[in-house]
Amino acid sequence: MDKSFFERIDLMLIFLSVGVLSCGLLAVFSATYTGGGDYFSRQLWFGVLGITLMMIISFIPPRFISRASYVLYALSLVLLVLVLIFGKRIAGSKSWFAVGSFGIQPSEFAKITTILALANYMTSTEEGFRNLNRPLEFFKAALFVLVPVLLIMQQPDMGTSLVFLSMILPIFFWAELSPFVLMVIISPIAVVIGALMGTTFFIVALIAVGLILLMFKRNMIVIGIILLVNVVVGISADSLYSKLQPYQQRRIQAVFDPALDPLGSGYNVIQSKVAIGSGGLFGKGFLQGTQTQLKFIPEQWTDFIFCMIGEEFGFIGSITVLLLFLLLISRIVSNGSISKNRFLSIACIGIASVIFCHTVINVGMTIGLLPVIGIPLPLMSYGISSLLSFFVMIGIAMNTYRFKNQY
C-alpha cells in the first residue's frame, strides 16, 4: 500500500467529528444519569458504528457515489411516502418507522440523498455543470429539494423541512447562480420575517430589499415586480402563520416573550436559558448541574442537549463546542473548495449547510435566540438516525478530501 493511502485520510475531520461526538456522549451521560435509560450506551455503540460507516464511505470512488445518487434519492422518496402510511406518530409527527425498540427517521436519510442527487444533477452534463441562471434549469434543480420538502411537511416536520430548504441557497450560490437571482430568493424571506415581527419591521425590510436590488442596476420594471411580489408575500405571511400547527405558533410567540407561557411553550426556553446562564464561566461541574439532573428540561438528551454543556461546563465549555462546530463546517467547505471533482464539491457545500443549519437553529433555540424548532444538534443529540446520517455526511466530506485531485 502506498504512503499516500494514509496521507489522504482527512485526519482533521476525524479529529473534529470524534471531538463533537465525545462532547455529546458526556452530555447524554449526564442528562440521563438520574432516572436511567440506556441512552448513553446506545449512543456510544451507534457512535462507533457511525465512525466505521464514515471511514468506509471515505474510500468509495466518487463515481460510484454519483452513479448511485439517483437510485438512493428515489428510494428515500419512497420511504418518505411509506412513513406517512405506516409510520409511528410521535409527538404529533408521523416521521418514524418503529424497528424493534429503535425508531428510524427516513427524513434523515433523505437529507443525504437529496444533496447527492442535486449535486449529481448539477454536474451531469457534457460541460460538467448546468447554467442555473436559465429558469428551466433553475426550477428543475430546485425541484430536487422541493419534492422531499413537500413530503416532510405532510408528517408534519417543519424543522426538517426548513433544513432542506436552507441548503438551496448555499448550493446554488456555489453552482454559480447570479447574485441578483440569489437576492431575489432571499428578499421574500427577509420580508416575511419582518412582517411577522410587526409593521415597522415589515416596511424597513421592504426598503432594504428595494435598495439592494437597485444596486444591481437592472430593469426598473423587473425590480418593481419583485418588490410587489414581496409586499404580497409579506402580507400573506400572517395567513400562512395561522396555518402553522398551534404548538409551533406558541413556540414562535414564546421566542419573543417566553414569559407569556412559562409552564407551556415558553417553559423549555426559560429553563434552558436558566440552565445555560447559571453555568457561568466554568460551569457547575460534571453531573453537578441541578437543572440537568433535576430534569427541568424534558427529554434534554435529544434537542436540548446543549443546555447540559452550558450548565455543567460553563462559557468555556459552550464556546469550545461552538468552535468545534465552526471548525468542522469550515473544514468541509474547504474540502469542497479545493476539490477538482465538481460533484463532490457541491455535495460538500450541501453537507456543510445542513450541519450549519442544524447547529445554529439548535443552539439558537436553547439560548433563546430562535424559536423552539425540534431538530437535533449534529453528533451530540441522542438519536440514532440523526447520528448515523451525520457520520455518513462527514464520510462524504472525507471522501472529497481523499479524491480531491480526481476530476
Add this chain to the structure above:
Amino acid sequence: MEPEKKRAIVLSLCAMVFVLLGARLAYLQLLSADELRGMSDKNSIKTITITPPRGLMYDRNGKVLVDNKPSYTVTITPSQFDTNDLSEMSSLLDIPPDRLKQALKEVKGTNRFNPTKIKRDVEFKIVAHIAENHDRLKGVDYQIDAIRFYPDGIIGSHAFGYASEISEKALKKQEGDYYKQGDVVGSTGLEKNYEKDLRGVKGYKFITVDVNGREIGPLNDGNSDIPPVNGQDLMLGMDKDLQLYAEKLMEGKEGALVALDPRNGQILCFVSKPDFDLSLFTGKTDPKVYASLIANPDKPMFNRVTQTRYPPGSTWKMMMSMAALDSGIITPTSTVNCPGAFVYGGRAYEDHGSYGNINVVRALEVSSNVFYYKMGLALGIDNFEKYCRMFGFGQKTGVDIPQEYSGLLPTRKYYDKVFGKDRWPNGVLVNLGIGQGELGVTPLQMAAYVAAISMNGLYCQPHFVSKIKNTVSNTFEDVKFEQRRIDMPLKYYEAVNKGMYLVVNGGGTAKSVKSSDYELCGKTGTAQNSTGKNHSWFVGYAPYGDPRIAICVLGEKEGYGATFAAPTAAKIMVKYLGGPGYDPDSQIKMVSEGVAD
C-alpha cells in the same frame, strides 16, 4: 467566481452567525450569570410520588375479601442525607450500615434529589423518633402507604396471591420505568394477573425547594401536580361465606377444592391446602420466612387446584361415556356385558363386582370398571385424545391466575416417545378407560369438565373476576370470558347426567351423601397412589336438571372417593344452595370408610 473567493464569502457569513451565538452565550453566562444562577438555585423541585392504594377485592355479594390498611414507610432523600447519621439510622431501622448505604445508591428508577423508600411497614415509635428529630436528621422522612390487609385471616391464599416489594431484578427487567425502588408489585395469583388494574397510576406532587432542601411551597400553587389514579377494585364470583366454610372443611388436609357456577364459569370457592399466610408478604418480607415456605415438604405455596396432576380415577367415566356415545361405540340404551373381570393381553383387569348386561347409565351408577375397560379399548388412542381435548384436558383452562399447569394427556405421540414408535401395548387404553395410568388432570380441569356436562355441553372458561370497577365512572363493568359449546346430541348428555344422578340418589357409590333437600349429582373417584393411601376424588353438581354449582374435591391420601371427597363436596353444594343460615352438617355426614369405585 473563484473557489477561494466563494469559500471566503461562505466562511465569513458562517463565522458572523457563530459570533452572534457566542455573543449571546457571553451575555447569558458572563453578564447574566449571577441572576440566572439565583433563579436556578431557587428553582429546585422535589417530586413527591403518591402511590395510590391498590384496588380491593370483593366477593359476589360485595363483602371485602382483600383490603388495605395504612402503614408507615421511611424515606431518605440521598442528596440531603448526612452520612454522619448513617449509624443512627442503621440501628433505628435495624438495617446493617452497608445495606443502608447500598439502598441509598442510585439504582434505576431513583433520583438522589428525591426521596427513596428505605423501609416499609415500620412501627409507629420509629416514625415518632423521625418526626421528633426531623430538623437534625436531614433528608430522613416518612410517608403513609397503604398495604394489604386480609380481614378474614388466612383464606384464598393461592387465589388472591400476594403483592410484595419489587425485587432489584424485576426493577431492571421491567418495560418502561413505572416501578421504582420500594414499590409494590403483584407477584402471584389475582394480584399478579390484574396488576395493571389493581395498582392504579401513581401521582406526583411538586414542591419547590431551595438549594439547601428547604421546602418553599408547592410549585405553581399545586396546579402542576398530577393526582394519582386509584387502583381498580375487583369483584369476584367467589362467595365469601362458602369460601370460609370450604377452608374449614379442608383444614388440616392436603388437597384441593374448587366450585364454580356452571352457567358462567365464575369460581365460587377455591381452596388449596396446606396454605400460607398472605400477610407475611405485605410489608417487609423476611427472606428466611420465604425460604422456609419454599423448603416446606408439604409445599404450602403450591397451588393444588391448578398445579397438581393426578389420575382422575372413576371421575373420568363421564368423559369416556360421552366419547363412546358420540363415536358410536354405544347408544344410550345399548348394553355391554360386564363380568367381574376383563382379560386382555394375558392379563386380568379387576372390577368391584359382576353386573351382567348393563347400559351406560347403570355403568356410571355402579362405576363398573369392565364397561370402561372395553370403552377405552374400543375408542382407540386418537379418538381418546380428540374427545379429551374437547372437554378441556391436556390444556390450561385459562383461569385468570398465572400459576396453572395443563396436566398430562397421553397421546399417540406421547406413547411413541415413551415406548418407541408403535411399540406400545394397547393395554394402556384399558387403564386410560378408567382414568388410571399416565393420565394427569388438575382439579380445576375436572370442575370445568363436570360443569360442561351438567350444562349439556356449555364449556365456560373458569375465572375469578366477574367485574372490574371503572374508577372514572365509579361503576363495576363486566369482564368477558370465553364460552364454547361441545356439540353432541342432547340425549348423550342426558344419559350421562342421569348416571351421575343415580350415583348419589340411586344405588351408586355416593348414596351415603344423598340429601333430602337438594338433588345432588356426581361421581366418586380414586387415584391410585403407589407411595401411600389413595387419593380421594369427587366431581359433581347440583341441583339435577338446573345446575347452579359444580364442584371438584381432591383429598390427597384420604382413600376412596366416597370417604372424604364426596361428603365434603356434598356439604359445599348444599351449603351454597341453602344460603345463609343453612346447616349442611345436619344433611350430610362424613363417612369413615366409603365404598370402592
